[in-house]
Amino acid sequence: MRLAFLLVLAAGLARPQGIIQQGSEVFAKTCAIGYCHGVKGEGGGAPKLAGRGFDEAYITSVTRAGVPGTAMQGYGTILARPEFNAVVAYVMNLNGIEPRTSGPAPRTLDPDAQRGRELFSDSVRGFARCSTCHQVDGLGIAVAAIAKVPVNVAELRQITASHVRTADVASERFPALVVSQGGRRTVLYDLTTIPPVLRTVESNAVRLGDGAKWTHASVLNSYRDPELDSILAFLRATLGSPK
């Protein structure tokens, strides 16, 4: 047990950066979770991975294909390629192998943008946060794309959503963001409540009208102006400045 702690300590002292840091984050949320490998590969319900003398080929192959008949699924088609490579690099690092690629340079956000990133997806706010409907920097649910980063808070607060329409379905009328319209079925987001609901309706049973009274306000009002300023700094840092 003591040896395991020393190994864990050694891994901690290696000051993982770049790809290893990225790998440790993906690992903590994917491989360590539940009764599985532990955040530092110390094992638990699933086998220990740190200090096992695994080589790169073995780590890559098991991560890709999994172990049939166990809870170890194959991540080859599940993780995006950079995440996959990062996890493999992290497990290699846990086994004392330096990864050959360094991965992307760790991105640094200035403190205001970093604060904005946290506010964007601030879980304490429940559904009343930006990430309920927007996905930026891998955070959140991609209901609506952010077409243009507002110049300032005043502009953000005044955003009107002209593409939000009014849908009449049976006895319901609701603000709708149309995803697809086919001959048989129409798929749209119902924005009556937050979170939005993706609904599938018969095309001949829905009537779409232009314009809706829907505004951003219900979620925006959970933020104070200085907080929205920080969120805009985060959006500029990740999506680019308004042109």
Added chain:
Amino acid sequence: MRFLPLFAVLALAFAGDGATHSDWPQYGGTDSFWRYSALDQINTANVKRLAPVWAFQTGDYEMGLQATPIVIGGVLYLSTSRAHVYALDAADGHLIWQYKYPQPRGAVPYGPQNRGVAVSGGKVILGTYDNYVVALDQKTGVEAWRVNVEDSKQCGCNITAAPLIVKDTVIVGGTGGDSAHRGYLTAFDIRNGHLKWRFYTIPGPGEKGHETWKGDSWKFGGGATWMTGSYDPDLNLVYWGVGNAASDFYAGERDGQNLYTNSIIALDPDTGKLRWYYQEIPKDVWDFDSSYECVLLDREVRGRVRKLLVHVNKGGFAFVLDRSNGEFLGAYPIVDNYNWIKGVTEDGKLIGRNEPVEGKAAYICPGAAGGKSWNQIAFSPRTGWIYTPSLEVCSDLVAGRQEVIEGGSFFGGNFIMKPPPDGPAHSHVDAYDPVTGKRQWSFSYKYSLLASMLATAGDLVFTGDPEGNFFALDARTGAKLWSFQTGAGHRGSSVAYSVNGRQYVATPTGWGSLVSNALTPVWPEAETFRAGSTLMVFALPEDRK
């Protein structure tokens, strides 16, 4: 359906009808969660002739087949780990429709697992492994609505349990208790998916109970609601078990009682407001969730008929509460090996806590897999007994302070499974008087029993084992009366139903889940327990029923 014997009718009248009849309409059978069928065509006298009549292979082998099938009006609804749903003819297994939830992009926490659907109001509702609630048209399987509960990558949570539908409200819990996460129940309108309410199991600033958390620990304190609740329509109360506090084994950062983790909560289903709570384990440091099923029955306690709630937690103790107000009425162990506490006082206090320590292994029973896993107990009004699955496994637990990564693993320590002091690891099914805790009989088994109990009016208790056997015990004696090798291990919940007067018993087969894998250190034979994903259905031969 046949007429029930008179004494069964009397027992039902006494206890309130928590029995299922021709349908198996809800996850726990009915709102009362008895997992008991009033069907008695298959009984102790003829169960030896029980034979398979059809099987359905789902093709989705991930994490085994953990579901409870739902049967309504001769149609059986079955869900798999990857949130595929099948509507089958319950008499012959032919496919009526299928729905395959699109595979999410990226990894999801806790992996793909699904324990069942809920069916009501013309819709089939399920939770998904990337944390959406999905409603399908009951007749066609076409998706009607879909709503995200929280970004699963951020919260380290997802939905594995079947939802509970109360009137037009879909109530759904989530996993995440072993992640840095704050648990909740969320309710949606079954008609259109609109949010109705959310109840956080950890009170926020300004709310009563918030003072039971130190500093910011409430933000990531666990309290997942990862199984399915019960409902009392007369009291209009929903009951839900709340999971462990986090980090699981290290409480240095969350000094306090940690409400409402490890509690039974009673909510108004229309508003989500808390009516009462009872915390079984203040400041949990063993990962001993109270998240399992709440069985509702009416029985005499000390000379007075009470509306009871019987609940077995992961620490291997059954708690008996008055479900109208949460009053503690008693507790008793359902495991032989326990040392995490010495016992529970007459007023519900835990005595002799044996807590894991920082950086040093402590031998604690039951182990981190629990004295009972999420597979459910059953209650028979005919015998008046509950039937419980128990695990006799311990752990070496090590506690350690852990940095918070929102949504990341947050055990605050580690564990390895160990055999109990009284011999090799094993498990057992027992019959108990639910109020006194008096054991009536015990059926022992050498490996882990991780499938639910099903009780029937034929005085049978059905369950399955990891070696692939589906078997029936005599509800009154525990004698094994019938067994059939289904070819894969059992981790789901069997049900009974009837179509055109013929009784069927259906069981999911296919070994899997996180706990089943975590038990490998005490049972190396677990390497031979077969994965799979097949629903097996049994009945008496037609000429002899």
